[in-house]
Amino acid sequence: MAASMENVEEIRNRVILGEFGVTNVHTTDFPGNYPGYDDTWNVEKFQKNFRIDVVHLDENSMEFDMVGIDAAVANAFRRILLAEVPTMATEKVFIYSNTSIVQDEVLAHRLGLIPIKADPRLFEYRNSGEESAEEEGSEIDTIQLQLKIKCSRNPRASKDSSDPRELYLNHMVYSKDIKWVPIGNQADVFADCCIGPVHDDILIAQLRPGQELDIVMHCVKGIGKDHAKFSPVATASYRLLPEITLLEVVEGEKAERLKQCFSRGVIDLEDINGTKVAKVVNSRLDTCSREVLRHSDLKNVVKLGRVRDHFIFTVESTGILPPDVLVTEAIKVLMAKCQRFLNELDSTVME
Amino acid sequence: MAGEGEKKAVLEMVQADGADEGCVTFVLHDEDHTLGNSLRYMIMKNADVEFCGYTITHPSESKINFRIQTRGGIPAAEPLRRGLNELSDVCQHVLNTFQARVNEFKERQEQPME
Numbered sequence: 082m083a084a085s086m087e088n089v090e091e092i093r094n095r096v097i098l099g100e101f102g103v104t105n106v107h108t109t110d111f112p113g114n115y116p117g118y119d120d121t122w123n124v125e126k127f128q129k130n131f132r133i134d135v136v137h138l139d140e141n142s143m144e145f146d147m148v149g150i151d152a153a154v155a156n157a158f159r160r161i162l163l164a165e166v167p168t169m170a171t172e173k174v175f176i177y178s179n180t181s182i183v184q185d186e187v188l189a190h191r192l193g194l195i196p197i198k199a200d201p202r203l204f205e206y207r208n209s210g211e212e213s214a215e216e217e218g219s220e221i222d223t224i225q226l227q228l229k230i231k232c233s234r235n236p237r238a239s240k241d242s243s244d245p246r247e248l249y250l251n252h253m254v255y256s257k258d259i260k261w262v263p264i265g266n267q268a269d270v271f272a273d274c275c276i277g278p279v280h281d282d283i284l285i286a287q288l289r290p291g292q293e294l295d296i297v298m299h300c301v302k303g304i305g306k307d308h309a310k311f312s313p314v315a316t317a318s319y320r321l322l323p324e325i326t327l328l329e330v331v332e333g334e335k336a337e338r339l340k341q342c343f344s345r346g347v348i349d350l351e352d353i354n355g356t357k358v359a360k361v362v363n364s365r366l367d368t369c370s371r372e373v374l375r376h377s378d379l380k381n382v383v384k385l386g387r388v389r390d391h392f393i394f395t396v397e398s399t400g401i402l403p404p405d406v407l408v409t410e411a412i413k414v415l416m417a418k419c420q421r422f423l424n425e426l427d428s429t430v431m432e
Numbered sequence: 433m434a435g436e437g438e439k440k441a442v443l444e445m446v447q448a449d450g451a452d453e454g455c456v457t458f459v460l461h462d463e464d465h466t467l468g469n470s471l472r473y474m475i476m477k478n479a480d481v482e483f484c485g486y487t488i489t490h491p492s493e494s495k496i497n498f499r500i501q502t503r504g505g506i507p508a509a510e511p512l513r514r515g516l517n518e519l520s521d522v523c524q525h526v527l528n529t530f531q532a533r534v535n536e537f538k539e540r541q542e543q544p545m546e
Binding site: 408421 | 465471474512516523526531
């Protein structure tokens with residue numbers, strides 16, 4: 082696409098969704114690329130154009146818009162949310178007795194994936210290294226949890242029932258059966274916030290009378306890069322704001338079909354002089370399926386694109402930390418990375 | 433110039449013999465696209481930089497080769513330092529704006545309930 086006067090703005094600011102592919106994807110506004118534009122980094126210009134709008138926020142998920150930032154930085158935040166914000170999760174499982182039908186390693190794997198409600202900012206990383214000598218871990222880097230449950234026959238069950246809920250006691254092991262065992266001064270430090278699994282109703286194993294589980298778990302601090310159990314988000318993703326422009330007036334039955342091509346609520350038909358005319362009401366709701374480009378009479382009427390610097394983030398937390406705290410921590414992680422290399426540069430220059 | 437010898441190196445500089453200080457490849461250890469791409473963007477926005485790119489040499493090793501070539505004889509460590517500072521400032525501004533907006537949103541949510 083040649084950069085003529087009219088479409089320079091479009092090349093700079095929009096991603097074009099075409100019939101056979103998506104074009105204009107990369108950021109091109111670097112100094113020297115466009116004559117007449119000063120694209121050098123300007124802090125004031127960035128701060129003026131940058132804004133964040135929180136659309137939805139509750140204790141488990143949030144949706145917010147970040148406008149005026151480049152994809153490289155927005156993607157860095159997304160990657161850090163998924164893989165580099167630390168949390169606490171079960172790492173070592175000491176199985177004293179497991180007579181259930183679930184194998185030891187499968188059980189240990191399942192226990193590791195249970196999210197543990199403990200603020201990871203109050204704990205330190207465990208020094209890997211001398212393992213056998215200090216296998217217990219200290220109060221500053223380990224949480225100890227215990228799961229001790231035995232299934233038995235219910236003496237009060239009626240003779241001819243076949244419902245396991247009536248026949249057996251403790252035959253389903255849920256995460257609510259995991260108890261916190263405070264070590265050292267943890268009982269005082271964490272007196273008010275109960276440490277344990279986030280959700281009570283995660284089914285871990287099923288037992289029958291005579292089977293028991295006697296397990297001690299050590300939880301440590303880790304990041305998602307190491308193992309996905311440490312990831313604090315159910316998922317974190319972003320999409321770019323869609324932009325739909327109608328190039329000509331569409332009315333009547335054609336407008337009806339145009340409305341069907343987009344997600345509900347994107348296009349509305351308004352009554353002008355008796356005929357229904359299509360109008361773009363809310364392009365944010367569109368999922369950009371490009372369905373309209375499959376119809377030969379509708380594809381030239383519409384221009385589909387995305388705004389390149391408007392990111393709609395969706396962060397769903399697993400419940401360990403609230404989603405706004407997670408985003409804050411992710412931004413701090415990126416700052417810490419920059420600081421680490423700045424310190425390195427300074428120390429090598431000093432030598 | 434290289435990083436510390438006794439513990440794991442974090443940042444190394446590799447320079448071709450005879451080339452001036454403006455063309456340097458930095459090896460950043462324990463990094464990937466997260467810092468690499470965002471840092472590349474910030475450094476490319478600098479008008480003194482003629483070339484800036486990064487590559488992950490092998491996906492099994494977590495290190496990136498970050499190359500900077502400057503024009504005008506400027507030592508390459510300077511745009512790197514400036515890019516890191518600017519990225520850090522961007523993060524700080526994003527953090528401040530985000531926290532302010534979240535608090536505003538929470539207050540607005542409190543009001544209908546009162």
